[in-house]
Amino acid sequence: MPSEDPGRMGVLQGTLDLIVLRTLQSMGAQHAYAIATRLQQISGDLLHLNQGTLYPALVRLEQQGRIKGTWGKTESNRDAKFYAITRSGERALAEETLRWRRMSGLVDRLLSEGA
């Protein structure tokens, strides 16, 4: 099934979800543009991506019930869809963060001890 093909998203997929959740947790409800801006701020040029690529992550997280989108108004009084992290999203973030830490710790150790 082509839609299950992870190739398009690359290795970023899991990470991107995590970053989005974390951003929403720390900053509260945000629209896609704000999330994209935030991503760019944090990553600098390391994580260079078209802002459109954010959308698959948003729809995936929403379908998983980890975030919830509602239409609202921006400060400049524009229509925008604001995403907020849900309780299940908080839980998932905690779990994923833990797993990520373990994983990166393990990779770190491997990289420093190996060779």
Add this chain to the structure above:
Amino acid sequence: MRRFFARFANVFRGAQAERDLHREIQSHIALLQEDFEVRGLSPKEAHLAARRAYGGVEQAKELHREERSYLWIEHRFKDLRYGGRSLLRNPGFTLVAVITLALGIGANTAIFSVVNAVLLRPLGYRDADRLVTLLHDGTDPVAVANYIDWRDQSRSFEAMGAADYWSANLTGGDVPEHVLGLKVTQNLLPMLGVRPLLGRLFAPGEDRIGSDHEAILSYRLWQRRFNGDAGILGKSITLSGQAFTVVGVMPAGFKFAPFWATHAELWVPNAFGDRIYNRGANSLRVFARLKRGVTIEQAQAEIATITGRLEKKYPGTNRGIIVTPLKENVVGKVRTPLLMLLAAVGFVLLIACANVAHMLLARTSDRQKEIAVRTALGAGRSRLIGQFLTENLLLSCAGALAGLMLALWGTKVLTALAPAYIPRVETVGVDARVVFFLLGVTLLTSIAFGLAPALHATAGNLSGALKEGGRGDSGSLRRNRLRGFLVGSEFALAFMLLIGAGLMIRSFSALQSVDPGFNPHNVLSMVVSVEGTKEAEPHRREILYRELLDKIRKLPGVKSAGGINHLPLAGDMWGFSFYIEGRPKPRPGDSPTAVYRVVMPGYFETMRLPVLRGRAISSSDDARAPGVVIINQRAARAYWPGEDPVGKRITFDTGKSDSPAWLTIIGVAKDAKQLDWAAEPYPEVYLAALQNRDFLGDGASHTAYITVVARTANNPANLAPVLKDTVWSFDRNLPISDVLTMDRVVADATAQPRFETLLLGIFAILALALAAVGIYGVMSYSVSRRTREIGIRISLGASRAKVLRMVVRQGMLQALTGIAAGLAGALLLSQLMAKMLYGVRPTDPATFTAVAAILGLAATVAACIPAHKATRIEPMAALRSE
């Protein structure tokens, strides 16, 4: 799990999600633009910068769609809609493609439904694959005593039963009727494992003399004669003057035996009586059920041992007994022709596929630009191939639907054309297996004609196609090669089919020109039975036969009349062994044998069957005169080589050697056809009916009838009612059956080859037409593509003749390569037909030459029309047009 439902639901909620997405992206870009404006860009610059920062809107949407739902499902729906629209936009293309596919699919489905009913479906008995027959040479009947020995001595079989052919006059209704039936051993029907609809099967002991007057009716007979009377059980019916009690009715569709005596409509017990000691009268067909796990080979080996032992004890008996699966007896003769027809329609379908593939190739070349645009908008290659395949599937489904109609109509025509010669043809119909076949063929077809064009269409290079502005010759070399291959295969397939049809036509015309020995035109025949009527009395029977023929001869329009026991090609055929006076007594089993016929005076004259030497049987050859016999040429050559047989004496009374009844040969008749039209005639003897005790006095059913033949001045069919009334003027209870013109009898004898030749011929013509259309299409397409090139050539001084040659040569090369491949294939395949051919060898040079010429001509004509068009290209117009 939740996501699964969300995605699945989104398959059906595409429009709303799409609006939402669009709104969100618009707002995103607006916010971006705002930011850029804040940083000091002009609104226009800010808008562009925002679009750049966002990336490809359509790609983003596509990614979103993929994430949000099971896109492939959504795609297929979209592809269907898109495909449907695109097909409707090109009604000409669609119509031609659908018709082409419908012809191929329809013909395949029709033939397959026949193959399915005749060859594939099991016989209608329990575990029918364990049922076998034990027959002499696999086909001929055996004697009672031998059957009993096999039954008692063998261990391979769960049960073994036997049947005798039998017919009786069913009286007691408005019209007397001659009904065919079987005399069966008690265990035979239970062995088949079919329960009666009403009542019971025969019980043990009911096949003994004295307790054998019970009958089981077929459903048809029960309905026809007794109006489906539910209270029929226990009632008495009159069969040839004897009372039988009905004990059961078989269900509709039950048929036994499935080969030989297929029209049996009632079954009565077979009481052997004294016949249990008889090893010489071969009339019994033996059926058995193999024990579970026992193979045919094991059973055959055991029977060979038993019959070997018996043959030593009773020389001349028990030879050549072969165990054959029952189904083989039923369908063995038609398997090869049916499979050949199936292969033939398969070829037709392949050719049809190749044609549609051409059309698609041409079409996808024209769609190059569309493909490029769609690729640029984010469609992946697999997505495009999916789109094409969906479109193709749509096409083949439309073809299948039309093909199904064609098949339904076709099977009706088929079953009407060939009722009597294909067993079980009455069961032909559309069942689950036919539907699966149709679906499978449809799917395979769409892949067969669609995959290559789809792969080719999407392999092209994107920017090249866009730049060339849709003229796109990219990959044209490869595509031309594919086209060449397709045309070549079409011609190869068409060649093989035409060879098959050509050989069948040659064989059939050889069959048609066979001399039957007699002149069948203007002769009417009918069977009159006296069994069970008061005319069966010995003395009355003779008077009836004489007076009936005399009366018929006096009818207006009748030139002559005669009678015979078994009409050639239509009636039964008996073989008897005889003994020649003055020759050493032959060993048992080695006696001269001949086909045994009994004739009334006037037979030879009426049939225009010449008596070449001596004289014909006349009305003075009666019981008071010395016994006479006429033999055929074959018998004269076989038993009196180099001698004049006229005046020699033979006898059939081989048992009573002290005072045999000698018969003097009074004439030699021309060889006439006997049972099988294509077979060489056997030695044959004609006895005088008026001297024949059996045919004048015997109470047995198998001698109590005569076939009347009458030669008429004009259409013999018109005489039928008068002839029947003449018979009934003697006795209203005389059953008449098989009222047939001799022309019809001859036509029926060649009906199977005629049927096969007709079908194969139709398929071959279809194949030829499709192949010609194929090469025509490819050539005219190639010419239209090369308009500019040809224009340049002409403007540079190429003569029109040269252009013509160039274009024709290209087409012919492909066709000739195909023909060469077809020649090789046909040489191999035609060997499989050898058994079906009469008077022509599978490698018949005339057929091969003719077919090659026909195909060559078709290819030339098909290539010349577009080539001629090419020569009329105006160079200036051609150059300007692009």
